[in-house]
Amino acid sequence: MSLLKPDYRFDKITDIKAEDLKKAGAKLLLLDADNTLSFHGSQTPFPGVPEWISEIKKSGFELVIISNNSERRIKPFAENLGLPFVYESAKPLPKGFKKAAENFGISPKETAVIGDQLFTDVLGGKIFGSKVFLTEPLGPETDFFIKVKRKIEKFIR
Ligand SMILES: [Mg+2]
Incomplete structure (x- = not known):
């Protein structure tokens, strides 16, 4: 078993269907935020993310x-989406995953980690013993690119 190999790959989190999660044996989903649910540091979720969350919740999954x-960064974002959260989780270490899962009585094997980063989400999910869904990072890892883009946009206008 490779600790850096995801079990499943998707372009976007909103491409993952309840059926895919059921097939993976997942009941609890541990969701990364930056570049998975929104741009890095942004309070605005990607289009379709709030709808995806309510759909997946309706299908009976627990989400954190x-x-x-x-x-x-995380508290207002998670509260806005109506989800419990763990911040400063120290991924890939297992402690944040343990904390996120502890109230549910669901085993790591029945847990899916969904995120965009190999060395935090995939490695952490694998060490924890859960299924891992890797998504494509939907933005740059920092705000730098966005700031530069804004400056260029201002210049053009
Ligand atoms: Mg991320």
Whole structure:
């Protein structure tokens, strides 16, 4: 078993269907935030993400946001989406995953980690013993690119 090999790959989180999660044997989903649910540090989820969350919840899955980012970034974001959360989770270490899963009584084998980063989400999910869904990072890893783009846009206008 490779610790850096996801079990499943999708372009976007919204491409993952309840059926895919059921087939993987997942009941609890641990969701990365930055570049998985929104651009890095952004409070605005990607298009379709709030609808995807309510659809997946309706299908009976438990969802928790798990992020290495700060309380200031994650708390309002998760509350806005109506999800429990763990911030400063120290992925790939198992402690954040344990904390996220502890209230549900669901085993790591019945847990799916969904995220865009190999060395945090995939490695962490594999160490924890869960199924891993890797998505394509939907934005740059920092705000730098966005800031540069804004400056260029201003210049053009
Ligand atoms: Mg990420």
